[in-house]
Amino acid sequence: MKPLFHPDTADIQLSSVLYALSDPVRLMMVHKLRQNGERSCGDIELPIAKSTVSHHSRTLREAGVIRTRTHGTQRLLSIREEDLETRFPGLLNAILSSYEETDEL
Amino acid sequence: MKPLFHPDTADIQLSSVLYALSDPVRLMMVHKLRQNGERSCGDIELPIAKSTVSHHSRTLREAGVIRTRTHGTQRLLSIREEDLETRFPGLLNAILSSYEETDEL
């Protein structure tokens, strides 16, 4: 199995994180991951093709927002909450709180 | 003089704000505006052509991040801090604090 690239915490770029979270689909993915905890790609209900989910997962992973680990044929996604808090204190919570307070659910 | 469009506070979209701030040039613009207060386009030192600055100003304005007012031949830009705080409490500060703490200056 090919190892998946995850940036080191110190290498996570603010603009990359903001970009990753500026897409409504990806924002919804991250919101659901925080609400429900670690989930496989398929368990996150999304109105798009699975190849598109895969693409978004990769964008979030390469930006340093989520972690992906392999479990059987599944890929389990989770938010890198501690790493993000270390790198950008308060940022993730401010974004997801804003998301939850508005009508973008 | 053509009136410039500014979205109402309630119409500001989170994903649009995140997208607007995900570009390094625009992030720098907003950082400098908060550091120095209201400034004209030309007073914000940027390593890009003035037509490009104008384009970025428009993106920030239409996303609801900045306000633009006319003063003579100048356009004065300022951050919509109160509106953003009303709409997305803590968001702008979390983003700009993150920016200032990292090496992206």
Added chain:
DNA sequence: TTTAAAGTTCTATGATAATCGAACAATAGA
């Protein structure tokens, strides 16, 4: 060893965007 399940990668497409230079518009000042 087949078969099924879960994702990824490839290819293609249509849309959007970052950039610049040139032309244009509006205003202030000489």
Added chain:
DNA sequence: TCTATTGTTCGATTATCATAGAACTTTAAA
């Protein structure tokens, strides 16, 4: 009124991206 200043808009270019379907890979299960 002419001119300089400030910024916008237009046109073109180049690049990136969101999307989907098809083919492929990997693993688990029958």
